[in-house]
Amino acid sequence: MGEESNVDARSASRTYDVFDHESDGLQGLVTISGGKLTTCRLMGEQIADLTAKKLGIREASRTKEVQLVGSGVDEETRRRLEGTTIEQSLIRRVLGTVGTIDEERYMPAIRLLMSYALSEE
Numbered sequence: 001m002g003e004e005s006n007v008d009a010r011s012a013s014r015t016y017d018v019f020d021h022e023s024d025g026l027q028g029l030v031t032i033s034g035g036k037l038t039t040c041r042l043m044g045e046q047i048a049d050l051t052a053k054k055l056g057i058r059e060a061s062r063t064k065e066v067q068l069v070g071s072g073v074d075e076e077t078r079r080r081l082e083g084t085t086i087e088q089s090l091i092r093r094v095l096g097t098v099g100t101i102d103e104e105r106y107m108p109a110i111r112l113l114m115s116y117a118l119s120e121e
Contacts, residue, residue, distance in 0.1 A: 014039045018046055020054070030054070041101050063101065073098050073110065080117035 016034035021027075032047045045063040052059070073095055081091050094113055097106040 016043055018043075018050060020050060022054075028054070045101070065100075073114065077114055077117055081113055084117055086113065086116065 013034065014036045016032060016039060019031045019033070021029040021031065030047060030050050032043050035043045041063065045061055048063070049061055052061070078095065081095070082088070084091075091113060094106055094109045097103050098110060103110070
């Protein structure tokens, strides 16, 4: 068994680096190192953009517009929120970020809306 770490995962750095190894004589090899789960979508976008550039692909990335499947707000919670006294345009705005690259920024508001929906039953 390995030793348990006393390091709080939330205090770990979100910084990361993207490396193009062409200058090392390794044409076609790119790597990414560092980051956290909260930055993985941005990291994926940046490594994909670099790879696309190296392959001569000129199409713009659509990562920011594509919502991920299986995001954190289920349909039941969404229905509960529709029946609350919270302004519906605010709910749509905040929940519209779920599954997008902006979800982390809106996560406190999403959690607040979800807890309010559960408490208003």
